[in-house]
Amino acid sequence: MEFLDPKIEAYTLSRTQEEPEVLKQLNRDTHAKVLMPRMLSGHLQGRVLQMLSKMINPASILEIGTYTGYSAICLAAGLQEKGKLTTIDVNKELETMVRKYITEAGFNDKIDFLIGDATKLIPALPGPFDMVFIDADKVNYSTYYDLVFDKVRKGGFIIADNVLWSGKVLDDASKMDEDTRAIVAYSKKVHDDKRVENVLFPIRDGLMIARKL
Numbered sequence: 160m161e162f163l164d165p166k167i168e169a170y171t172l173s174r175t176q177e178e179p180e181v182l183k184q185l186n187r188d189t190h191a192k193v194l195m196p197r198m199l200s201g202h203l204q205g206r207v208l209q210m211l212s213k214m215i216n217p218a219s220i221l222e223i224g225t226y227t228g229y230s231a232i233c234l235a236a237g238l239q240e241k242g243k244l245t246t247i248d249v250n251k252e253l254e255t256m257v258r259k260y261i262t263e264a265g266f267n268d269k270i271d272f273l274i275g276d277a278t279k280l281i282p283a284l285p286g287p288f289d290m291v292f293i294d295a296d297k298v299n300y301s302t303y304y305d306l307v308f309d310k311v312r313k314g315g316f317i318i319a320d321n322v323l324w325s326g327k328v329l330d331d332a333s334k335m336d337e338d339t340r341a342i343v344a345y346s347k348k349v350h351d352d353k354r355v356e357n358v359l360f361p362i363r364d365g366l367m368i369a370r371k372l
């Protein structure tokens with residue numbers, strides 16, 4: 160399901176900063192060689208993530224769900240000079256591609272790429288994080304939120320992708336699949352959490368942005 164009228168989307172992109180060449184290439188390469196290229200954030204959301212990161216200017220970012228590295232490169236662009244982004248993915252097969260593009264984007268010294276199950280790796284990460292981007296398996300979104308919460312500094316942000324889940328969040332609850340139920344539960348959990356302020360940003364497939372009070 161497309162949320163934006165295609166003509167409005169085309170106009171929006173025509174008035175949005177172009178993708179840098181390295182991201183254009185990564186976008187093309189992902190579509191040509193990798194399964195499920197729709198998972199990549201893409202031009203508009205990538206520019207939004209980069210802009211948010213530049214506004215926050217974090218010293219430390221955690222990304223859960225690297226895929227081919229597109230959003231990691233967008234987010235890393237807003238890091239402080241000595242800042243670090245840690246990104247985790249369970250899929251070892253994409254390692255060569257991810258490392259190639261991190262190098263081409265010039266972020267070898269800023270991005271730590273960890274391979275493994277994020278539910279197992281996060282407890283060992285020291286934090287604190289100024290920004291967390293949750294974009295991995297939907298059934299674990301609430302687990303990721305709980306695992307990272309105490310590692311996010313006061314005033315830090317937890318951003319989760321796909322919270323509109325192609326509109327399936329509006330389906331009858333009795334007909335929802337496991338992923339949809341998990342996404343609905345996640346946005347309710349964040350919305351009900353008195354420890355954060357939040358906004359559901361209806362860009363692409365929906366970004367839930369929570370700021371820790």
Ligand SMILES: C[S@@+](CC[C@H](N)C(=O)[O-])C[C@H]1O[C@@H](n2cnc3c(N)ncnc32)[C@H](O)[C@@H]1O
Binds near residue numbers: 294
């Ligand atoms: C939607 S894609 C990430 C897209 C990427 N953030 C972007 O915008 O270009 C989700 C990724 O989460 C990874 N993933 C799924 N379960 C995971 C887990 N338990 N731990 C770490 N990564 C996981 C998948 O392998 C997949 O690459």
